[in-house]
Amino acid sequence: MDFQPGPSPATGLAAGPLPAYRARVTAGQLKPDPAQELAAETLQDLWRRLRGYDPSTEAPDQGGFLSRFFRRKPVPEAPEGTPQGLYLVGEVGRGKSMLMDLFFACAEVPRKQRIHFHQFMQDCHQRIHRWKQANPGEADPIPPLADSIFAQAALLCFDEFQVHDITDAMILGRLFEALFARGVVVVATSNTAPDDLFKGRPGRDAFLPFIALIKQRLNVLHLEAERDYRRERIRGLPTWHCPVDGRAERALDSAFLELTGQAQGAPCRLTVLGRNVEVTETARGVARMDFDALCGRALGPADYLALATHFHTLVLDGVPRLGPENFDRARRFVTLVDALYEHRCKLVVSAEAPPDSLYESGQNAAMFERTASRLMEMQSQDYLVLPHLT
Known part of the structure; x- marks a missing residue:
């Protein structure tokens, strides 16, 4: 897990997230929103309580919490004086990530980390696997x-906290119990209220103690913002660019920046049926990949389903003309589009031709007609404003 110290507070951020938020409203960078203002006030209070927060990483004497962990006795209580964290929940596009980013940039905590929750869990699984290989016979990683x-990191900021995977659910309770017992403070954004996490999934009863732990250690704030800023960003944004050339590449660069606020994302790994699917760039629920990386190798419906549920938007580079000569790639592209469409995932593309001209003739051309129709619909404003289904 690549933890790096967070940046020191920049000019204009040193007074905390609430003044920083109000400064952006005054400057016209943000529109006034009472729900966001309330969330910023809550984050400001946490910012005050966390100033200089730097709990010791040294194991206490016998009887301390680390020694009790080494004796395999879980300790749910956090050390005295540990501030309560925050669980910021609300519908997509309401500004949760933006507010958490302001808080993180301001937080005067020497050891802090902001990370997408899915990436955090993938990194945890990798670390557990490496530990088991290095410590055969040891029972508890x-x-x-x-x-x-x-x-x-004594402060962990998680973006898009969500639990879909049973293997994640199995380790979350004990891992977070251990983190809280060490004094870690958690701030998380989510589209799902704690009581609805992992709802309707097999084995959820065993997951309920974790939900109780989250509600015990994190204050839950519902962000009832009126505007869906994410939909506003993608509304009116051109989503199909052809042919594949420098202009189209720049358009996709611009779209990624507009949707994420970042020029470039970080790589991510999805674990699907025990296999790893590498995603080239990810940021704030947006993935960017090349056509060959997605459809030029042996991926299947489960892989594309994982992509469609974990990301609300896919930026896809370099879709070629399709036909009998590259039918395997065309077939995978059809499966990919079906998964994206069913989960209302948004698609921004550079392609050699418009959807209805991508697969014009030859064997199985008729098969592509439905896909072309879906691709045309996915460019419509009616589709672009639909909520993402996870």
């Missing part, structure tokens, strides 16, 4: 995992 995370 959770305490050393919590130690290593805590050594690098």
Whole structure:
């Protein structure tokens, strides 16, 4: 897990997230929103309580919480004086990530980390796997995992907190219990209220203690903002660019920046049926990949389903003309589009031709007609404003 210290507060951020938020409203960078203002006030209070927060990573004497963990006795209580975290929940596009980013930039905590929750869990699984390989016969990787995370981050900010995977659900309770017991403070954004996490999934009863722990250690704030800023960003944004050339590449660069606020994302790994699917760039629920990386290798419906549920938008580079000569790629592209469409995932594309001209003739051309129709619909404003289905 690549933990790096967060940036020191920049000019204009040193007074905390609330003044920083109000400054952006005054400057016209943000529109006034009472719900966002309330969330900024809540984050300001947490910012005050966290100033200089730097709990020791040294194991206490016998009887301290780390020694009790080494004896495999879980300790749910956080050390005295640990501030309550925050769970910021609301519909997509209401500004949750923006507010958390302001808070993170301001937070005067020497050891802090902001990370997409899915990436955090993938990194945890990798660390657990490596620990088991290095320590055969040892039964419990959770305490050393919590130690290593805590050594690098006393403040964890999670974007898009969500639990879909049973393997994640199995380790979350014990891992977070261990982190809280070490004094880690968590701030998370989510589209799902704690009581609805992992709802309707097999094995949820075993997950309920984790939900109780979240509600115990994190204050839950519902962000009832009136505007869907994410939909406003994509509304009117051109989503199909052809042919594949420098102009189209620049258009996709611009779209990624507009949707994420970042010129470039970070790589991510999805685990699907025990296999890893590498995603080239990700940021704030947006993935960017090349056509060959998605459809030029042996990926299937489960892989595309994972992509469609984990990301609300896919930026796809370099869709070629399709036909019998590259039918395997065409077939995978059809499966990909079906998964994106069913989950209302948005698609921004550079392609060699418009949808109805991508696969014009030859064997199986008729098969592509439905896909072309879906691709045309996915460019419509009616589709672009639909909520993403996870």
